Amino acid sequence: MSAPLLHMPDSLKEAARLLAADPEAKCLAGGATLVAMMNAGLVQPSALVSLRKIEGLAGIERRADGSVRIGAMTRHRITANSSELAAGQTVVKQAASVIANPPVRNMGTMGGSIAFADPGADYPPALVAADAEIELLGGGGTRRLKAAEFFTDWYQTALEPGELVAAIHLPAGDARAIGHYDKLARVEGDYATASVAVVLTLAGGICTGIAIAVGACGPKPVRLAEAERKLIGSELDDASLAAAGVLLADAADPVDDVRASADYRRLVIPRLVRRAVRAARALAR
Ligand SMILES: Cc1cc2nc3c(=O)[nH]c(=O)nc-3n(C[C@H](O)[C@H](O)[C@H](O)COP(=O)(O)OP(=O)(O)OC[C@H]3O[C@@H](n4cnc5c(N)ncnc54)[C@H](O)[C@@H]3O)c2cc1C
Known part of the structure; x- marks a missing residue:
């Protein structure tokens, strides 16, 4: 060879x-x-x-409208420590901070992680909850796709042959929004057994906006408008949270693997959703 x-x-x-x-x-x-x-x-x-010599491919830039551009070669450590991410965008920063361990966070990049599209990875649910867009560049020019459309199947993305991830764009979102990422892993530093990314906006104790994406429980992150509708307008009471959690568990498509059985994952999704939303709510107060 x-x-x-x-x-x-x-x-x-x-x-x-x-x-x-x-x-x-x-x-x-x-x-x-x-x-x-x-x-x-x-x-x-x-x-x-190698993408290492390409200028402008690493780094995080906050724009005047509050949106953020993260270059594909930005290392997880830089994202985890960035002060450029604010409000709901911080869900992505939190996801970066719990990837593996310091050596992997020093090496790995956001572009590499999402192109590989490991279903247990931390960025996919965080980017879906943050309504991120992925900027792709290929022979035909540049295009942008919603993160929810970028991840297509187990280890599969919408990247065409010869196409590259150039950057990840996070919209400004609501300035009052709170981002929270909750990762359930067998041990610290492992890939997620299940994870939940939340972007929550509260006004006077009432949920006025919420995005929830479940990771590691199917080929791609699970986000469901119907589940979010159960929570919008509510005080995030136990019954509404349980209803949203059950819908997300039903929509998930987990498998048995070395980390957990599919049954365990289905069981844990509503509990993890409740825990993550409550944690976001506590931060929003
Ligand atoms: C021991 C270990 C533990 C880990 N634990 C976790 C974890 O807990 N959570 C987690 O989320 N991840 C985890 N990872 C994965 C880690 O986050 C990697 O950084 C990531 O999967 C790949 O990023 P990379 O920059 O190193 O990409 P590379 O290894 O260089 O590339 C990965 C793949 O993506 C392609 N690629 C790279 N960049 C681009 C681009 N810009 N456009 C198109 N294709 C591209 C490459 O061709 C290759 O196929 C772990 C990895 C290791 C080794």
Whole structure:
């Protein structure tokens, strides 16, 4: 087996061109997942297209309208410590802070994480709850997709061959919103057994807006307008929370794996939803 070629393009366009020209090539971001898979012989790319030399691909920029642009090569550690994320956007910052451990947070990037689309990963539910948009660049130019449309199936995304994640955009949202991310894991640093991302707005103790996304309980994050409608206009009482939790558990499509059985995950979703929403409510007061 020969070592893959290493390309170090200095523009995203050139990276996309190199990837489009060779279907066996893979782009290399932090390498946390890709290099481990190569070492284990699970993937054998013909070439690696490194994104490290591309200027402007790392970093977090807060815009005048309150929206935030996160470059695809932004490391989890930078996102976890960023003061640019505010109000409901902080759900993404919290998700970054509980990914694995410090070495992985130093290596891994948001673009690499969402492109790999591990269903147990922490960003997918947080980005769906935050109403994020993913900016993609390929031979055909640039396009933007809602995070909820970007994640399509187990380890599958809407990325076309030769297309790259360029950035992640978080809308400003309501300035009073609170973000909260709750991760249930077997041990600290493990992938989620189940997770819940919440963005909540309260006015006078009444829920005026809520987004809930459940992670690690199916091929992609579960978000359900019907469940959110049970809570909007309520005081987030136990009955409303239970009704929303049951709807989300019914909509989930978990499997048995090394972390938990599908039955356990279905059982735990309503409890985790209740815990996460209550925690967000406590912060909102
Ligand atoms: C021990 C360990 C524990 C972990 N625990 C967790 C955890 O608890 N929670 C969690 O969320 N994650 C966890 N991860 C995953 C981690 O967050 C990785 O950072 C992430 O999956 C991949 O990011 P990366 O930048 O290293 O990507 P890479 O490993 O470089 O690439 C991953 C894949 O994405 C593709 N890719 C990379 N960047 C782009 C791009 N911009 N556009 C298109 N495709 C791209 C690559 O070609 C490759 O197929 C863990 C990883 C390890 C090694």
